[in-house]
Amino acid sequence: MSGRTVSSAILILVLGSFFATLCDVFIKMAGVDVAIFQFTFFRAVFMCLILCPIAVAKYLRSPRSMATLGLKWHFIRGNIWVLAAILLVISLAELPLATANAVFYTAPILIMLFGAFFYKERLTVDVVLAAVLGFIGTLIILRPTEVTFAMISAILFAVVLAANSLLIKKLPQEQSMLYGLFVTQLFALPLAGGLAFWEGETFELEILIYAAISSICSILYSVSCLIGYRYVASSKVTSAEYSGLIFAFLLGWWIFGETPDLWVFVGSLFVITPLLYLSHRDIRRLRKEQLMSNTRSNLGAG
Numbered sequence: 414m415s416g417r418t419v420s421s422a423i424l425i426l427v428l429g430s431f432f433a434t435l436c437d438v439f440i441k442m443a444g445v446d447v448a449i450f451q452f453t454f455f456r457a458v459f460m461c462l463i464l465c466p467i468a469v470a471k472y473l474r475s476p477r478s479m480a481t482l483g484l485k486w487h488f489i490r491g492n493i494w495v496l497a498a499i500l501l502v503i504s505l506a507e508l509p510l511a512t513a514n515a516v517f518y519t520a521p522i523l524i525m526l527f528g529a530f531f532y533k534e535r536l537t538v539d540v541v542l543a544a545v546l547g548f549i550g551t552l553i554i555l556r557p558t559e560v561t562f563a564m565i566s567a568i569l570f571a572v573v574l575a576a577n578s579l580l581i582k583k584l585p586q587e588q589s590m591l592y593g594l595f596v597t598q599l600f601a602l603p604l605a606g607g608l609a610f611w612e613g614e615t616f617e618l619e620i621l622i623y624a625a626i627s628s629i630c631s632i633l634y635s636v637s638c639l640i641g642y643r644y645v646a647s648s649k650v651t652s653a654e655y656s657g658l659i660f661a662f663l664l665g666w667w668i669f670g671e672t673p674d675l676w677v678f679v680g681s682l683f684v685i686t687p688l689l690y691l692s693h694r695d696i697r698r699l700r701k702e703q704l705m706s707n708t709r710s711n712l713g714a715g
Contacts, residue, residue, distance in 0.1 A: 429637025430657035448614035455624035491600030507563035510665030523575035543687030550683025
């Protein structure tokens, strides 16, 4: 699986979505009473430990000036990651796996809206409609007869995730993604460690195990994105990531005995269908541009 063809890139992203869902599974398995800040700190520690050899190898092979590029943005993203990780634990502790993941999938819509606001990207009617349908879908999924902290956390996680994803544009393009991820997690340690110390909960080996496995799954997801989007236009393969919702339904039912009701499926359709349409629209636009480019080349050659 090289990721150089559309089919192999899609397969890699589907596997990545599976690892992302597995990450959520192990976070959820930590339990409702988990020491949230301690758990978040250990996740950051393990991600640093796993990425450290890769980061050192990249550092030794790159110019020294490359290592210090974008430190301000890595620092901001690292601290935002801590907030996102805390919100993720809170939402998964109480919400069913499929319900939480369905809400998380509103992040791509928020990315488009934030991109229009902060980067002055073009905001089309389709994007606005997708945002409205996504909001309706979220209400259908959660059906908030009473607003719980877990519901608010799931929505805020999607918002924070979208904001952190947009900040990737600020990172230096010539810097390795895995090296950047290591630096980001390194900057997350002081805040996460300070919160864990303030929390003052007793250490439990079980937390360490779940933190380690969820960190491995999270890194595998990041690597799959790095390979899956490297050679193929993102609009051609990004819809493969929505397979994560299917994995969330299946793993939630198999591991936690959760059976999503009809409204979760309906709400998920409201969230995912507009995203699939936007992806399909981009594919058609790229094909049209490629066709026009080929036509001009043929005319020029004639």
